[in-house]
C-alpha cells in the first residue's frame with residue numbers, strides 16, 4: 001500500500017532520538033459523494049457518517065423485503081430502531097402445491113435469533129428506506145449531516161481525481177466516490193466500461209394489500225393473523241410469494257413468472273394490471289386466485305443480472321449494492337449484501353483515515369466483500385436453477401452468521417497502513 005509519509009498519522013515507525021514527535025494535525029472528515037440513495041447508498045451514508053465522514057447524495061425511491069439475521073446485524077451496527085422498522089418476525093416458510101394450494105413443505109425459522117444472534121424480519125421497503133434515511137440524515141449532536149441532492153443524474157466520473165460530473169454540467173470533487181445506483185448503474189459503466197444488465201427470463205408482479213382483506217376472507221388462502229409465515233405457492237415455472245410486513249398490517253405479494261429475455265422495463269416501478277396478473281396465474285388454486293383478484297397498483301419488475309466484473313474499486317471510486325453485485329432474489333440477499341457493503345466501508349474508513357489512504361483502503365473493501373457477495377450471487381443463481389449442491393442449513397449458516405462490520409474492523413486492524 002502506498003505510503004503517505006514515513007511517520008504519518010497511522011504509521012508505526014518510531015521517532016528518531018527519542019524526541020517527542022510533533023502532534024499530528026487534527027484528523028479531518030473525508031468528503032464523500034454517494035451516487036444513488038437506495039438501500040446501499042443510504043446505508044453507506046449512515047455507516048460513513050457514523051465513522052465521522054461527510055457525504056453528499058445524488059438521488060432517491062419505494063413492496064417488502066426479507067431482512068435476514070445478517071442484515072439485521074448490519075442494521076444493529078448502524079443503530080436502527082426495531083419499533084420504527086415495524087418488521088414482522090419471520091416464524092417460518094411454507095411451500096404449497098400450485099393447483100391445490102396444499103402445503104408440501106414447512107420450515108421453522110423462528111429460531112433465527114437464538115442461532116444467529118439477530119432476528120429475521122419481514123419489512124416494508126418504505127419502512128427500511130425511512131429508517132436508513134433517518135440514520136443517514138437526521139440531525140445528531142456533534143455529528144456531520146450528509147446532504148441529499150435529488151434528481152442529480154450522473155454523466156461521468158473520474159475515479160482517480162474523485163470527480164463526478166452531473167448531466168447539468170456541474171463537477172463535484174470528493175475524497176471518496178461511492179457508486180450505489182442500482183442494477184442500471186451509470187456509475188459502473190462510467191468507470192468500468194459498458195456492460196449492460198440483461199434479462200434472465202423471469203419477471204415478477206409486486207403489490208401490497210391490507211392484510212385484513214385476506215385474513216377476513218374465507219375464500220382466500222388460509223393465513224392466520226400474527227403467524228409470521230412466508231408462503232410460497234409454486235408450480236414448476238411460477239411462484240406466488242406472500243408474507244406480512246409493517247406489524248402485520250400489510251401483506252406483500254411477489255409473483256415470479258417466466259417472460260422473454262428481451263429487456264423491456266426501464267425501471268422496477270413499471271405499472272401492470274390485475275388482469276395481466278390473473279391471466280399469468282390462471283392455473284393456480286382458487287384460494288390463491290381469490291387473493292390475486294384483490295390486487296391493486298400492481299408493479300412489474302423484470303429480473304436482471306450483469307456479468308460479474310473482477311473489481312469494484314478504482315482509485316477513489318467503489319461500487320456497492322446492486323451496482324456492484326446484482327443478484328436474483330431467490331436467496332433474498334440483494335439488500336442484505338448492500339447493508340454488508342455499507343458496514344464494511346464504515347470500519348475500514350474509520351475516522352482519521354486520510355484522503356491519500358482512500359485508494360489503498362478501497363482495495364481492502366474489495367478483499368472483504370468481492371468473494372462473499374460473488375458467492376451469494378452464484379448461490380442465488382443455483383437456487384433458481386434448482387442446482388443447489390449444498391444443504392439449506394449450510395447455505396443459511398454461511399449467509400446469516402457473517403458479521404461484516406467485525407470482519408472489516410479486524411481486516412483494517414491487521415493491515416499496516418502508513
Ligand SMILES: Cc1cc2nc3c(=O)[nH]c(=O)nc-3n(C[C@H](O)[C@H](O)[C@H](O)COP(=O)(O)OP(=O)(O)OC[C@H]3O[C@@H](n4cnc5c(N)ncnc54)[C@H](O)[C@@H]3O)c2cc1C
Pocket residue numbers: 035036037038039040041058059060061064065066067071152153154180181182183184185186187204254301303320321322323327329332333334335336337338
Ligand atoms: C423481486 C425481488 C425481491 C427481492 N427481495 C429481497 C429480499 O427479500 N431481501 C433482500 O435483501 N433483497 C431482496 N431483493 C434485492 C434488493 O431489492 C436489492 O438488492 C436492493 O434494493 C439493492 O439496493 P441498491 O441500493 O443497491 O439499489 P436500488 O434499490 O436500485 O437503489 C439505487 C438508487 O440509485 C438511484 N439511481 C439510479 N441511477 C442513478 C444515477 N445515474 N444517478 C443518481 N442516482 C441514481 C435510484 O433512483 C435508486 O434510488 C429483491 C429484489 C427483487 C427484484
